[in-house]
Amino acid sequence: MLKSNFEIEVKRPEFPEREFDLKEFGGVADGEFDNTEVFAEAISSCHQAGGGTIVVPAGEWFTGPIHFKSNVHLKLEKGAVILFSDDFEDYLPVVFTRWEGNECYNYSPLIYAQDCENIAITGKGKLVGNGAKWWPWKQTQHAAAKELYDAEYNGIAVKDRIFGREEGLRPQFIQPINSKNILIEGITIVDGPMWTIHPVYCENTIIRDLKIITDGPNTDGINPDSCKNMLIEDCDFETGDDCIAIKSGINEDGRRVNKPTENLLIRNCKAKEGHGGVVIGSEMSGGVKNVHVHDCVFNGGERGVRLKSMRGRGGCVENLLFEDIEINNLRDQGIILNMYYDATTVEPRSEMPPLFRNITVRNIKGENIAQPVVLRGLPEKKMKDITLENINLSGKEGLRASNLEGLYLKNINLRVEAEDQFKFKNVANLNVEESSCQNKD
DSSP states (O other), X not given: OOOSOOOOOOOXXXXXXXXXXXXXXXXXXXXXXXXXXXXXXXXXXXXXXTOEEEEEOSEEEEESOEEOOTTEEEEEOTTEEEEEOOOGGGGXXXXXXXXXXXXXXXXXXXXXXXXXXXXXXXXXXXXXXOGGGTGGGGGTOHHHHHHHHTTTTTTOOXXXXXXXXXXXXOOOSEEEESOEEEEEEXXXXXXXXXXXXXXXXXXXXXXXXXXXXXXSTTOOSBOOBSOEEEEEESOEXXXXXXXXXXXXXXXXXXXXXXXXXXXXXXXXXXXXXXXOSEEEOXXXXXXXXXXXXXXXXXXXXXXXXXXXXXXXXXOEEEEEEEEEXXXXXXXXXXXXXXXXXXXXXXXXXXXXXXXXXXXXXXXXXXXXXEEXXXXXXXXXXXXXXXXXXXXXXXXXXXXXXXXXXXXXXXXXXXXXSOSSOEEEEEEEEEEEESOEEEEOO
């Protein structure tokens, strides 16, 4: 069982006290003037001066993509709104990115930082992604997604995986990649094309006190992807997909890169809508380890604590602790560890199984959960050493567990409608203490 004193070392980036005002670079905050070059010039000047803070005053700042450089702090004052263009051509030329776990070159994210150190986006303002024009691509992207998903299997070099074409792969909202010492704090983020905050191959990242409101398909809130040493805290979510989804690459390409997400602390977050509150997968082929989630509230949406993978992923998910979480009014599962995930655009090209092990979920309470607890391992690669303790939930079904090696249940109290309350299949080394499951009155 994991201990509750899991901590990580993260530090805020520091910046010189010099400031740069967008208006001094010819910026106009009328919601119509194109400030793309204004942001680019301000960022270049700040970087060349040795770093500092670019102040975004109140008003509506229309722009195309914003590309960061090292030692730049973008600060949105109260009343400042950055409105991003929905013209696809504005996000060309293509840039190096990772799209749903595969490396490629695609449309630029709305805010992009490659190979940067000491960068920040803070303040009381708002980022508006205007993603609705991109969202229909969800229905038309299958051919492009399959081409990318099969690229590694077919021996296509990353430099030759060029996308950036219409009805192809939607860009992310904010993506630092191969960067470190990152801070995103205080702002509100609304409706990007796809994943909202997507750090890739990053180290020492703090994401705190955000409000993320997204309504489109696959508009996840925060997606740490093959990152190390990250703190996520005090964020509110209302998303069109998972609220926080931890990733590390997919299938052959994820195993080639082979970079886990590790040392991640998530605390004091809230969600009222989303496919999952805190999720791992399904793109986890590089592995995920050392994750601590605590003191969160998920009231509404589909699922609470969710791990998802499938045959073909490979990778190992281990050393996880979820504790002191309240989950209510969920349409699907409250706690689900699932190695049979099937909602994927393209089927894997191998049968390589993943591995889930050393996972603790404790001190979880809530009401009105369709399926309070579901644990589904694979018969050829059972989940190992799973602990559930102090689980107090009400809902429709009872606890369902299959294909596990080492399951410890202590103080599991479920109030459900189903008659068959605890169901176990192919579970070895099962230990049940002080647990009960009763029908609702």
